[in-house]
Amino acid sequence: xxxxxxxxxxxxxxxxxxxxxxxxxxxxxxxxxxxxxxxxxxxxxxxxxxxxxxxxxxxxxxxxxxxxxxxxxxxxxxxxxxxxxxxxxxxxxxxxxxxxxxxxxxxxxxxxxxxxxxxxxxxxxxxxxxxxxxxxxxxxxxxxxxxxxxxxxxxxxxxxxxxxxxxxxxxxxxxxxxxxxxxxxxxxxxxxxxxxxxxxxxxxxxxxxxxxxxxxxxxxxxxxxxxxxxxxxxxxxxxxxxxxxxxxxxxxxxxxxxxxxxxxxxxxxxxxxxxxxxxxxxxxxxxxxxxxxxxxxxxxxxxxxxxxxxxxxxxxxxxxxxxxxxxxxxxxxxxxxxxxxxxxxxxxxxxxxxxxxxxxxxxxxxxxxxxxxxxxxxxxxxxxxxxxxxxxxxxxxxxxxxxxxxxxxxxxxxxxxxxxxxxxxxxxxxxxxxxxxxxxxxxxxxxxxxxxxxxxxxxxxxxxxxxxxxxxxxxxxxxxxxxxxxxxxxxxxxxxxxxxxxxxxxxxxxxxxxxxxxxxx
Amino acid sequence: xxxxxxxxxxxxxxxxxxxxxxxxxxxxxxxxxxxxxxxxxxxxxxxxxxxxxxxxxxxxxxxxxxxxxxxxxxxxxxxxxxxxxxxxxxxxxxxxxxxxxxxxxxxxxxxxxxxxxxxxxxxxxxxxxxxxxxxxxxxxxxxxxxxxxxxxxxxxxxxxxxxxxxxxxxxxxxxxxxxxxxxxxxxxxxxxxxxxxxxxxxxxxxxxxxxxxxxxxxxxxxxxxxxxxxxxxxxxxxxxxxxxxxxxxxxxxxxxxxxxxxxxxxxxxxxxxxxxxxxxxxxxxxxxxxxxxxxxxxxxxxxxxxxxxxxxxxxxxxxxxxxxxxxxxxxxxxxxxxxxxxxxxxxxxxxxxxxxxxxxxxxxxxxxxxxxxx
Numbered sequence: 079x080x081x082x083x084x085x086x087x088x089x090x091x092x093x094x095x096x097x098x099x100x101x102x103x104x105x106x107x108x109x110x111x112x113x114x115x116x117x118x119x120x121x122x123x124x125x126x127x128x129x130x131x132x133x134x135x136x137x138x139x140x141x142x143x144x145x146x147x148x149x150x151x152x153x154x155x156x157x158x159x160x161x162x163x164x165x166x167x168x169x170x171x172x173x174x175x176x177x178x179x180x181x182x183x184x185x186x187x188x189x190x191x192x193x194x195x196x197x198x199x200x201x202x203x204x205x206x207x208x209x210x211x212x213x214x215x216x217x218x219x220x221x222x223x224x225x226x227x228x229x230x231x232x233x234x235x236x237x238x239x240x241x242x243x244x245x246x247x248x249x250x251x252x253x254x255x256x257x258x259x260x261x262x263x264x265x266x267x268x269x270x271x272x273x274x275x276x277x278x279x280x281x282x283x284x285x286x287x288x289x290x291x292x293x294x295x296x297x298x299x300x301x302x303x304x305x306x307x308x309x310x311x312x313x314x315x316x317x318x319x320x321x322x323x324x325x326x327x328x329x330x331x332x333x334x335x336x337x338x339x340x341x342x343x344x345x346x347x348x349x350x351x352x353x354x355x356x357x358x359x360x361x362x363x364x365x366x367x368x369x370x371x372x373x374x375x376x377x378x379x380x381x382x383x384x385x386x387x388x389x390x391x392x393x394x395x396x397x398x399x400x401x402x403x404x405x406x407x408x409x410x411x412x413x414x415x416x417x418x419x420x421x422x423x424x425x426x427x428x429x430x431x432x433x434x435x436x437x438x439x440x441x442x443x444x445x446x447x448x449x450x451x452x453x454x455x456x457x458x459x460x461x462x463x464x465x466x467x468x469x470x471x472x473x474x475x476x477x478x479x480x481x482x483x484x485x486x487x488x489x490x491x492x493x494x495x496x497x498x499x500x501x502x503x504x505x506x507x508x509x510x511x512x513x514x515x516x517x518x519x520x521x522x523x524x525x526x527x528x529x530x531x532x533x534x535x536x537x538x539x540x541x542x543x544x545x546x547x548x549x550x551x552x553x554x555x556x557x558x559x560x561x562x563x564x565x566x567x568x569x570x571x572x573x574x575x576x577x578x579x580x581x582x583x584x585x586x587x588x589x590x591x592x593x594x595x596x597x598x599x
Numbered sequence: 600x601x602x603x604x605x606x607x608x609x610x611x612x613x614x615x616x617x618x619x620x621x622x623x624x625x626x627x628x629x630x631x632x633x634x635x636x637x638x639x640x641x642x643x644x645x646x647x648x649x650x651x652x653x654x655x656x657x658x659x660x661x662x663x664x665x666x667x668x669x670x671x672x673x674x675x676x677x678x679x680x681x682x683x684x685x686x687x688x689x690x691x692x693x694x695x696x697x698x699x700x701x702x703x704x705x706x707x708x709x710x711x712x713x714x715x716x717x718x719x720x721x722x723x724x725x726x727x728x729x730x731x732x733x734x735x736x737x738x739x740x741x742x743x744x745x746x747x748x749x750x751x752x753x754x755x756x757x758x759x760x761x762x763x764x765x766x767x768x769x770x771x772x773x774x775x776x777x778x779x780x781x782x783x784x785x786x787x788x789x790x791x792x793x794x795x796x797x798x799x800x801x802x803x804x805x806x807x808x809x810x811x812x813x814x815x816x817x818x819x820x821x822x823x824x825x826x827x828x829x830x831x832x833x834x835x836x837x838x839x840x841x842x843x844x845x846x847x848x849x850x851x852x853x854x855x856x857x858x859x860x861x862x863x864x865x866x867x868x869x870x871x872x873x874x875x876x877x878x879x880x881x882x883x884x885x886x887x888x889x890x891x892x893x894x895x896x897x898x899x900x901x902x903x904x905x906x907x908x909x910x911x912x913x914x915x916x917x918x919x920x921x922x923x924x925x926x927x928x929x930x931x932x933x934x935x936x937x938x939x940x941x942x943x944x945x946x947x948x949x950x951x952x953x954x955x956x957x958x959x960x961x962x963x964x965x966x967x968x969x970x971x972x973x
Contacts (some may be wrong), residue, residue, distance in 0.1 A: 385842065406845030417843055426837035433833065439831050439842030449825050 080143040081126065082240055082271040083109040086135035088321040090123055097123040098134065099295040105240070105288075107142075110262060110272045112282045112303070115292035115315055116512035122164075124292070129161045130154035138170045141240075160233025161242040164249075166225050168217045173199040178232045184357045195386050203234050208264045223254030230261065241265065242273045247281055248510045252538055253370055259285050262311035277315070277512050279308040280541070293317055312513060324520045326526070327547035331360035335412075335532035336382070336453040336501050341391035342376040351377035353556040354391070359501065364523065366534040366547030366564065370576050374529055375536045376418060379505045382534075384408045395501050414499030417504045418489050418536070420483070424490040427479040431471055434478050435493050461494040468518070484515030491522050502526045505536040520546060521537035540569055554578045621896070628938035635934060647908060648925060653915035653920025662790065662804035666874065668912025670695070670883075672811040673866025674890020675897065675904040676818055677728075677742045677859045680879050682899040683822070684855035686834040690735055690750030692887025693757030694728035698864020700761050701727030702880035704769065706781030706871065713784040721810070721868055722783040728864015729857040731757060736856035740849050746856075754887070765880040778878040787873040805873030814862060819901045831855050863887060910934070935959045 083105040090098040097120045103110045116122045126132040128139065132167040137147055141157050148154050149332060152236040168177050175196045184195035200213040207289075209227050215227060226246060231239055242261075245538035247255045262272055262285060269300065282289055283303060291299040291314040336359040345351035352374040359365045367375055382393055383404040393400040393419045395411050404413070419424040425434045436456055439445055444455050459476040467488045472479055478486060495502070504523055508516040525547060537543050543550060549562040552575035559575035633643035652663050659879060674691045677894035681688030688694075709716060735749035762776070771779040787807045790799035806923045822828040822964030834851045842848055866886065893911050918932035 122634070189655065397710045404845070404847065405842065406847070409845050414842075419839070421841045422837075424840070426833060426840040427842075429833060432842075434831070436829075437833060437846070441826050446826050449827065451824050451826060451829060505928065543864040 080107065081105060081140060083273070085124070085128065086138045086140070088124060088127055090127060090132055090134045090136045093179070096496035097128065101137070101295070101297050101554055103119070103297070105273055105291055106500050108266060108269060109272055110274055110285055111285040112289045112290060112291065113273055113309060114276045114277055114279070114282055116277055116514060118463055119292040119315070122293040123534060124246055125161065125244060125273065125275060126156065129159060129242060129578070139474055147574055155236050155238070156172070158237055159160045159242065160236060160238025160240070160241040162226065162229040162233065162244065162246060164244045166229055168225060168228060170218035171216060173214050173270060174211055174228050175218055177228055178235050180561055181441045182236065185574050193425070198232065199235070202484060203231060206259070207234060207268060209261055210557040221254070222249050223251070223257060226250070226258065227261065238270045240273070242275070244275045247276060247278060248272070249584050250542060251310070251370060251372065256595055269470060279311050282311060283308060298447060310331050315513060324524055324545050326524045329363040329527065331363040332530070333361055335396055336534065337392070338382070339392040341378070341381060341393060342380045342389045343374070344389055351556050352381065355553070355556070355558055357551055357558065357561065359534050361530050361532050363548040364533040364546055365533055366535065366543040366550045367553055368540060368543045368572055368576060369553035370552055371539070373553045375505070375553055378553070379415065379418065379503055382503060383413060388476050409497070410498030413503070414494040414497050414501070415503040416487070416494055416505060416507045420490060425478040425486055428563040430458055430475050430477055430478050431464070431481070431489060435463050438497060463496060467492040484511045487515060491519065495522060495526060499526075499531055501534065502531045503534045503536070506538060507535070508539070508542060527597070540572060544572070545570065552576055602920050609841050621891040624942035625939055627942045628935055632935035633939050636931060639931065641927065644933070646884045646921065649921050649925055650914070650917035650932065653924070654917035659799070659800065659802055660916055662799045662802040664909070664913040666802060667915040668806040668909045669808045669873070670866045670870045670886045671890055671893055671908035671911050672815065672905055675865035675893035675908040676814055676865055676886050676893035676901060677866070678891045679864065679897065679899050679901060679904040680818065680855060681859040682833070682894055683835045684852060685838065686852060686856055687747050688732065688750055688856065688859050689747055689891060690732060690860070690887075691890050692885070693750070693754035693889045694719070694731045694863035695867040696757050696761055697731040697867070697913025698728035700764060700869030700878055702863065702868025703778050703781060704870050706785040707779040709875070710782060711784060716784040718783065720781070720872065721865060724864045726864070727760050729861035730865065730941025731864070732856045734798065736853050740852055751944035762880055765878055769878070771877070776880040780877040781872060785872060786876060787869060789873065803874045807869040810869050814865070815901060815905050821900060825891040827854065858924040863890070896940065901937065949956035
C-alpha cells in the first residue's frame with residue numbers, strides 16, 4: 079500500500095525560528111493520522127506547507143507515490159488535498175450552499191450561478207457522506223459544530239481525498255466533538271484519508287489509527303495508536319511526564335463564601351437560561367460545575383460577576399448581597415474571574431500586557447494616586463506578574479495579540495489572582511491550551527483554594543472537573559441535576575446527570591437546600 | 600536595556616510605517632493635483648512652490664498658518680478623543696458652533712474684570728460644546744442610537760438654532776445677523792495688538808494658539824498618565840474587556856464625549872475671542888469636519904492629530920497666499936487637500952505595504968513567544 083502523503087525532510091524557517099526542521103511525515107491511504115504536539119511545535123506549519131500556504135526551504139512531498147511541487151494553494155487543491163482551518167473561512171451572510179460552492183459555482187450559460195445545481199450538488203455530497211445539513215441555512219445562524227461541517231463539505235466539494243483538520247475540536251462542545259468523530263469515521267469509510275491536528279490526548283486515543291508527535295519543529299515519535307498510551311504520548315510531546323492528574327490535598331472547607339439561592343437568569347435570546355439554581359461554595363474548596371455547554375453555565379457566571387442581571391433569586395458573597403452591585407463593586411467585595419472568552423473579555427488584544435494587567439485595580443493605590451496613574455508602579459507590577467506567572471513575552475509593552483494562548487491565559491490569571499480574591503471563578507480556564515499551560519493553570523487553581531479562596535470551576539472537560547473539584551454540581555437545562563463529592567464522582571454517573579437523567583442519582587450530597595430543591599423538581 | 604531598545608525600535612518602525620503611508624498619500628495627491636492643474640493650464644511646480652512659500656516663507660505666512668491651524672487643533676483633538684474611546688463624533692462641527700455662540704454671549708453680555716471674564720467666557724464655550732455632545736451620547740448609551748447619525752443631525756440643529764439666535768434675539772445691527780461685539784475683557788489678544796504692530800502685521804494670529812497647545816499637552820498627559828485616560832483607551836480598544844474589568848462603560852463613553860464636545864466648543868469660543876470678536880452667522884463652516892479629517896490623518900493620536908491640524912492650517916494659509924499673489928483659485932488647493940485625505944482614507948492602497956511588514960513582524964514575535972513556551 080502506497081502512502082497517501084509522504085513529506086520528506088521538510089524544513090521551514092521563519093525569522094528567528096526554525097518551525098520545521100527536517101520533518102518526515104508519512105500518512106497511509108485511508109487512515110486517520112493524528113499529528114500531535116504543543117502550540118508552536120510546528121504542526122500547523124507542516125500542514126500549511128502541505129496545503130501550499132507556506133513554501134519550505136528544503137524537502138520533498140509525495141502524493142500517492144508521485145513527487146509533486148506544491149507552489150500554491152490551488153496546486154494542493156488540485157491534488158485532492160483539503161484543509162479545515164481552526165478559524166473558519168466562511169461568509170456569515172451566505173447560505174451553506176453558497177459557501178460550499180463559492181469560487182467554483184455551477185454556471186448557467188457561463189454567467190449566472192445555477193442555484194438549483196448548487197443546491198442539488200450540496201445535497202448530494204452531504205448525503206453521500208452522511209453529513210446532515212440544510213443547504214439553505216445561513217452560516218451566521220448555525221452553531222460552530224455545523225459551521226465546521228460546512229468547511230468539511232467545502233473540501234469534499236472540491237474533490238478532496240486527503241483532509242487536514244487543524245485542531246477541529248478546540249471550538250467544539252463534547253457533543254459536537256462526538257458528532258465530528260462520527261463524520262470522520264464515515265469519511266474514512268468512504269475512502270478518504272484524514273490528518274487530524276490536536277493536542278488532546280484522549281481524542282488521539284479515541285479516533286486515530288497512527289500518531290506522529292512533534293516537538294520544537296522536529297518529529298519525536300511515530301507510533302500506532304493501539305501500541306501507545308496517553309502518558310507515553312504526553313511524554314513525547316513535552317519531553318517529560320505531565321501530571322494529567324493534579325496532586326492536591328483533601329479540601330478543608332471553612333465558611334460559606336458564595337451563596338446562590340434560586341437564581342434565575344435570562345440569556346441573550348431572552349430565554350430563561352438559569353432556572354432556579356441554588357448552591358454554596360465554601361472557603362478552601364473547589365466546586366466544579368459540570369455540564370454540556372449551553373446549559374446555563376455562561377449565564378450563571380455572568381450573573382455572579384455582574385455582567386448579566388439576575389432576574390430572580392439571590393447571590394451572596396461573604397453574606398453580602400451582590401445582585402444590586404456593579405462589576406467593580408463585586409470585584410471590591412472579593413470576586414475574581416477567569417472569563418470563558420479569553421480573547422474577548424479576558425484581554426484587550428491591541429492593548430499592552432502592562433495595560434492588560436491593571437484593568438481591575440488601576441483606579442486605586444498603589445497603581446493610582448488620586449486621578450493620576452503611577453507609571454513606575456505599573457511597570458514594576460507588570461514585571462512582577464510576568465515573572466511570578468512565568469509569562470513568556472519579549473516585554474511588558476508588547477500588545478497582547480503577540481502572545482500565545484497559554485501566555486495570554488497566564489496574564490489573565492496573574493491579574494485575577496493578584497487581587498487575592500475570596501471567590502475565584504474559573505470558566506473554561508484551559509480551553510485550547512497546550513498541556514504545559516493546562517498544568518500551570520490547574521496548579522494555580524489549586525493554590526488559590528489552598529490559600530483559602532472559594533473556587534468555582536466551570537468546565538466542559540469532564541477530566542478537568544473530576545481531577546480538580548472537591549464537589550461537583552451538574553447543570554442541565556439551567557437546573558442543578560445533582561451534587562456529588564469529587565472523590566465519589568464517576569464519569570458515568572456525571573454523564574447521566576449531564577444527559578438530564580435524574581433517576582440514577584444515588585450519590586446526592588451537598589447542602590441540604592440543594593437536596594431539597596432536587597426533590598422539589 | 601535590550602528590551603527598552605526593542606520597544607524603541609518597534610515604536611520607530613510603527614511611526615516609520617505610518618509616515619510612509621502619509622508620505623505616499625501626499626505624493627499621490629500632489630501628482631493627481633498636478634494633472635488637474637495642468638488641465639487648468641497652470642504650472643504645478645510653480646503653484647506648489649508658491650503654496651509652500653505662502654505657508655512657511657514669511658513671518659506673516661507662518662502666523663496665518665498658525666491662526667488657521669488654531670481652531671483645527673481643537674477640533675482635531677476633540678475628534679481624536681472621541682475616536683480613542685470608540686465613538687465617531689461627527690458632531691464636532693455643531694459643538695464648535697454652539698461653543699462659539701455661548702462664548703460670544705457671555706463675552707458681550709457680562710461685565711467683569713478680565714481675570715474672571717476671560718476664563719468664564721472660555722468655560723461657557725466648553726460647557727456649550729459639552730452640552731451639545733450630551734444629547735447624542737445619552738441617546739447612544741440609553742437607546743442604542745448610532746452616534747454617527749445623531750451627531751450629524753445635531754449639527755443641522757446647531758446651525759439653524761444659531762441662525763435663529765443671531766437673526767433675532769441676539770441680533771446687534773439691523774443690517775447683518777450678528778451678535779454685539781465681545782467686551783475687551785473677554786478678548787484673546789492678537790500678536791499684532793500685543794507687539795504694537797511689529798509682529799504679525801496683516802494677520803489675525805492670536806494667543807489662542809497657546810490655549811490650543813495647552814489642550815494638546817493636557818490631553819497627552821491625560822491619555823498617558825491618568826485614570827480617566829486609561830479608561831478611555833481601554834474602552835476604545837475593547838469594551839467587553841473593559842466591562843469585565845469593572846470599568847463603567849456608560850460613564851466612560853458619556854464622559855469622553857462630553858470632554859470631546861467641550862474641547863470642540865472651546866475651539867469655537869477661542870476662534871470668536873481671538874479672530875472675530877463677535878458672532879457672525881456662519882462665520883466659518885467646516886472647522887469641525889476638517890478636525891475629523893485631521894484626526895484621521897494624524898492616526899487618531901494626540902500628537903499626530905496636532906501635526907495634521909498644523910499641516911492643514913499651513914495648506915490653507917498657502918492657498919490664501921496663492922489667491923492673493925497669483926490669482927489662483929484656492930479651490931485648486933482644496934482639491935489637493937481633498938485628494939490627500941482621499942488617498943489616506945483609501946487605506947487599502949497602502950495597507951498592503953504595511954500589512955506585509957506587520958504580518959512578518961507579528962509572525963516573528965508570535966513564533967518566538969510560542970517557541971519560548973515549555
